[in-house]
Amino acid sequence: MALPEPLMRRLAGRPVVLDGQVLDVETQWLLRLKEVLREASAETLPVEHGRRAIVRQSRLAGSGLPIGTVEDLRFPGAEGPLAARLYTPGRGSAGRSARRCWCSCTAAG
Numbered sequence: 001m002a003l004p005e006p007l008m009r010r011l012a013g014r015p016v017v018l019d020g021q022v023l024d025v026e027t028q029w030l031l032r033l034k035e036v037l038r039e040a041s042a043e044t045l046p047v048e049h050g051r052r053a054i055v056r057q058s059r060l061a062g063s064g065l066p067i068g069t070v071e072d073l074r075f076p077g078a079e080g081p082l083a084a085r086l087y088t089p090g091r092g093s094a095g096r097s098a099r100r101c102w103c104s105c106t107a108a109g
Contacts, residue, residue, distance in 0.1 A: 003029075030060070 005025055009015075012029035015022050039057065042050035068090030075082045 030057075033060070 003011075008025050008029045012025055012032050015025070016028055017023075034057070040053065042053040042057070044050075045053060067087050069086075069088045071086040071088070073084040073086055075084055
């Protein structure tokens with residue numbers, strides 16, 4: 001989002017801290033905006049509706065961060081190993097690294 005960080009902080013509310021980690025202010029603002037707009041979580045919708053919701057939400061967030069690295073990982077799970085993929089953003093348009101990472105998990109096959 002193109003909002004200045006102090007404005008985003010004001011809109012997002014007090015910092016969310018869990019286990020000593022502070023939630024990124026832009027992520028917190030987007031979650032709050034989703035709540036205010038009463039937007040359903042994509043994973044709770046039928047597949048086609050969920051896909052449209054993700055497209056809508058990514059437009060709101062200003063999607064288009066370049067992916068810097070993709071790393072395949074494995075974690076122990078209760079019913080066997082879980083495969084995970086960690087996406088680390090590359091350099092943004094301002095020439096600085098983005099702060100967020102995404103991770104997706106599936107049962108390892």
